[in-house]
Amino acid sequence: MEEFGFQSTTAVIMQPTTLCNLDCSYCYLPDRRKQRIMYPTVAGRVRDAVAGWVDRGTVEVCWHGGEPLAAGRSVLGRLMDRFDGLDVVHSVQTNATLITPEWCEFFAERRVRVGVSVDGPPEDNGQRVDHSGRPAFDRIRHGIGRLAAVGLPVSVIAVVSDPTPERAGRLYTFVRELGAAWLGVNIEEREGVNTRRGSARCRRGTC
Template identity: 50%
Template sequence: MTAPSPRARLARTSSLVLLQPTPLCNLDCRYCYLPARGLARVMSDEVADAVAQTVGAWSEQHPVTVLWHGGEPLAAGVSRLTALLDRFPPGRGHPVRHAVQTNATLVDEAWCRLFRGRGIEVSVSVDGPDPGPGAGGGRVDRGGRDATGRTLRGVGLLKEHGIAFGAIAVVSDPTPRKAAELHRWFTELGCRVLGVNLVERKGLNTRAVHDDENVADFWAALAACGRADPRMRLRDVEHVRRYVRAELAGTAGQWAEQPVDPLPMVTWDGQVVPVGPDLAGFSSPRHGPFTIGDVREHGLAARLARAQETPWVAEALAGIDACRAVCDLFAYCRGGQVANKYFETGRLDVTETVFCRNSRQLLMEGLMRDAERSAGKARGR
């Protein structure tokens, strides 16, 4: 009899740590899920020090990236974010790198000097061309005005300073035409890598995309655009292709047996969210706040070491085990997204979600369609 797969367990370290220097955001995007984006608070040196101690220790084993995430990280101000960056070591044997996810509306000369001087990787949140007056775009400020123009001014400054940037676009109308439009626009903008997030039910946002045929064809068209013009990398397409190569090489099964990468999020006030970083700031009627405690009390490594003793984390890991038991693509998706499970169903131990279908299963289907169409064209020559 084959031995059962081991129970899902968290890895002891992570190559990526998310930090929230402030929950504040200067925009009010219509699909935003964040619960406290009007709260003007900033992370203290003490919180950063507690995280930096663990990050430094982990860098003895492997490179670590610290991703400053919001809210809008730049809303913390250049001086405060610089002070937080100063708390982190350069790395002990392996580098500690820094990255920022920003809407770029606050980018100015001072920010560009900081990014360039510290080698900070920049990813810009922008959804594509300005929809124009009255078009109802989703990325707006608190007065309901589209923010795309201000984002593009910030991108222009990044380019003037020679700072490479990636982008994340939120898409509410996935169609083949939309895929071609996005690929063309972001390539011409000079984006080095594009990630696409379909609108999802999460946090304060209750809408999601429900259109299987168009979603699959959207992903197929995006993959086709990437093959025709490979100047810009496509995050989601590359993820699938890495998995397919591993399957062909017979190594994908090893992915399924790896511990769960915790991707820990530490909020501005020191609360540690070990899995499902988008749960930060939320509470469950059954479990209470989605946190395993304050990083200042025991440090990040010690908090993670005992995370599975927290009931909501144990339930999330049970959900990963449930996915392992029923999903043929488990090695690819590794048990889905914890936050989406909760916000779609109210539980953490469920399996398939709308997010899983749109951004994993139909993404895979789309790339298979693109491969079949490409092979058909090759045979017809």
């Protein structure tokens, strides 16, 4: 890595499953209706690489998606177990709709950091829908509430299609009221197989 100017690697992003229970209009990932699970041997190969990084500090292993919770606790647990013995911290980036008390126990026992993908209050969250086109906000908010009820801190990643001062104000107010520990903002762009302009569709009232 050093020949490219990187002194150390501090994080790796893993996709335990392609499946996602939501169908966000701006999502560019293919196969999100299919359950394709990562093989433990793949996680083991990544573990071998991470083993060469941890001498320089803790490495974050972020389980992304798809929706990582769609893999199930037993599958995700087995994949995480491949990193046992290394100085790593696990995190998940989830839409929070599948969070149950059992998932909260899983996060707490394994000290998993939780990031939630939510774009702000309901009026700004219209592009996050399920495969039937139903808004996901209430389910997302319910999942966040379950995390808060057991004292698990939450970070937020939001996709913003209309980066205006008014939009920023609503987002920051929403995140502050959540008590989130951290906020990341992605400005929507066309990428991969995403050839749709989700924000335009929503402004026409069709999402």
